[in-house]
Amino acid sequence: MTMATYRGSPSAFSTPASTTLFRRLTWEGTVPLEIRVDSKELPANSDRGLETYYIQAPRVSYLPLIVPELKRFLMDVVFDEAAARIMKEEEWWFESEEGSLLKWHWPIGLIYDNHTVSASIRASSSLAQTPTPLRLILHLASPPTEKLLLAPSAEACKQAFMGQMKEADFLRWGNTKRMTGLRKAEQDGLWEGIKEHNFDEYWRVASKITPTTTPLRSQSPPPSAAMHTRPPSADPQGATPDRDGAYNVRSVPVRIYLPDGPVLQDLVPPLLDNGSALTLQQFLSQHLPRLFPPSASEPPFRDLAYALIQGVVTPPEAEMAWLGACMSGADGWVNVCIGVLRDNAHR
Amino acid sequence: MAGSPETQTRSLPSVWTSGDANANIQEALEALESYKKKDPSKVVVRFKAVGNAPIMKQNLYKITASNRFQAVIQFLRKELGWKAGDPLFTYINLAFAPAPDDTVSNLFKSFSTEGHLIVNYSTTAAWG
Numbered sequence: 001m002t003m004a005t006y007r008g009s010p011s012a013f014s015t016p017a018s019t020t021l022f023r024r025l026t027w028e029g030t031v032p033l034e035i036r037v038d039s040k041e042l043p044a045n046s047d048r049g050l051e052t053y054y055i056q057a058p059r060v061s062y063l064p065l066i067v068p069e070l071k072r073f074l075m076d077v078v079f080d081e082a083a084a085r086i087m088k089e090e091e092w093w094f095e096s097e098e099g100s101l102l103k104w105h106w107p108i109g110l111i112y113d114n115h116t117v118s119a120s121i122r123a124s125s126s127l128a129q130t131p132t133p134l135r136l137i138l139h140l141a142s143p144p145t146e147k148l149l150l151a152p153s154a155e156a157c158k159q160a161f162m163g164q165m166k167e168a169d170f171l172r173w174g175n176t177k178r179m180t181g182l183r184k185a186e187q188d189g190l191w192e193g194i195k196e197h198n199f200d201e202y203w204r205v206a207s208k209i210t211p212t213t214t215p216l217r218s219q220s221p222p223p224s225a226a227m228h229t230r231p232p233s234a235d236p237q238g239a240t241p242d243r244d245g246a247y248n249v250r251s252v253p254v255r256i257y258l259p260d261g262p263v264l265q266d267l268v269p270p271l272l273d274n275g276s277a278l279t280l281q282q283f284l285s286q287h288l289p290r291l292f293p294p295s296a297s298e299p300p301f302r303d304l305a306y307a308l309i310q311g312v313v314t315p316p317e318a319e320m321a322w323l324g325a326c327m328s329g330a331d332g333w334v335n336v337c338i339g340v341l342r343d344n345a346h347r
Numbered sequence: 348m349a350g351s352p353e354t355q356t357r358s359l360p361s362v363w364t365s366g367d368a369n370a371n372i373q374e375a376l377e378a379l380e381s382y383k384k385k386d387p388s389k390v391v392v393r394f395k396a397v398g399n400a401p402i403m404k405q406n407l408y409k410i411t412a413s414n415r416f417q418a419v420i421q422f423l424r425k426e427l428g429w430k431a432g433d434p435l436f437t438y439i440n441l442a443f444a445p446a447p448d449d450t451v452s453n454l455f456k457s458f459s460t461e462g463h464l465i466v467n468y469s470t471t472a473a474w475g
Binding site: 103105121149150159160163164166167169170171175176251255258259260261262263264265266267288290291304305340341342 | 368371372374375376377378379381382383417439440442443444445446447448449450453454456457458
């Protein structure tokens with residue numbers, strides 16, 4: 001809780017000050033998007049040459065939330081009045097340059113990272129390149145509703161977001177009491193925080209449902225097994241200070257995104273049987289042993305792939321519990337995107 | 348998560364040098380292919396009506412694990428004789444509505460109770 005802990009302890013990463021720092025870094029992350037209207041669908045008399053829109057979009061935001069801004073630009077600059085009058089934004093949908101549908105209910109940061117790792121399995125791509133905008137095609141008609149799964153409205157997106165929050169809550173604690181205990185105004189505040197990209201507004205409420213990173217190891221720098229031997233279920237009346245602790249959850253909400261699919265999800269208990277914290281390397285070895293061979297329990301790892309979380313190539317020794325508390329998206333999920341290593345830069 | 352059956356017997360790359368990057372990439376791509384194989388197994392889904400929703404005579408079904416939850420919703424609508432546009436809300440464990448693109452397999456692994464994935468359905472929003 002105190003700055004003294006922050007300065008004095010080698011495990012400063014588990015103090016609130018650094019937790020807030022990483023949460024803010026995650027929150028403030030943005031990705032460059034280049035959105036072009038499909039040239040075949042551009043209405044007659046459009047101002048060609050201007051039909052591309054560039055935006056630095058928040059990672060925690062969603063495509064339906066950037067549509068109003070995009071629409072304003074197209075109406076003001078590209079379409080003529082006749083075209084603008086008949087434009088129906090309910091028909092709009094997005095595709096990547098390679099032709100994959102972009103889902104309304106995926107956070108924009110996840111769309112970006114998933115695209116990055118999917119490119120890693122094709123030749124001549126490298127993470128080392130300067131970040132380039134993700135090129136999106138905007139279609140103005142005939143949405144493939146069956147595949148998009150969701151209506152393209154901010155309201156449908158909000159409902160999906162709330163569903164994800166509750167699913168994450170259920171994974172962590174075995175119930176959704178923390179989410180359902182929020183007042184309506186508080187739940188709305190979470191979504192408003194995302195819409196306005198307002199860290200304080202979102203975290204004023206989110207801090208009530210996201211696990212804390214204190215105090216498991218703030219007193220004892222070396223991650224000793226003894227610190228973790230008490231199983232979460234043995235928590236007396238659930239009244240101890242670390243009742244909401246990241247290392248006490250039943251499971252960390254995590255999904256693995258492989259290049260071009262599939263998406264994998266399972267229970268991810270934060271501690272191993274011996275009481276030590278589960279690391280990213282151990283987690284990946286359990287679930288993707290052919291890419292992250294389990295034989296190497298400590299560096300150097302002989303991995304064939306890397307893990308991208310919130311755009312960051314994440315160190316293998318990162319603890320899953322910590323990732324869940326500090327690097328999860330606004331919906332509470334840690335999205336681990338797996339890319340193929342093409343050089344030695346990230347090993 | 349889908350650990351492939353042959354992972355126990357696979358041999359590690361005998362040599363890891365910076366020179367055989369191409370071999371590593373090849374091996375990674377093969378591994379990815381193996382993780383992409385669809386799980387053909389089936390899991391038991393138990394449908395439970397909530398509120399005024401009609402009760403199903405048979406409520407236990409085996410559903411292919413690789414199906415997306417969207418397919419479960421469509422199956423349920425058909426069984427109930429729902430017309431397009433009739434409202435139907437689906438939840439897991441009376442707690443949350445999963446994303447429609449999540450797979451039955453993923454949901455089963457995370458949320459099954461006594462060997463069943465419990466899907467609640469309602470004609471009005473309940474835990475949305």
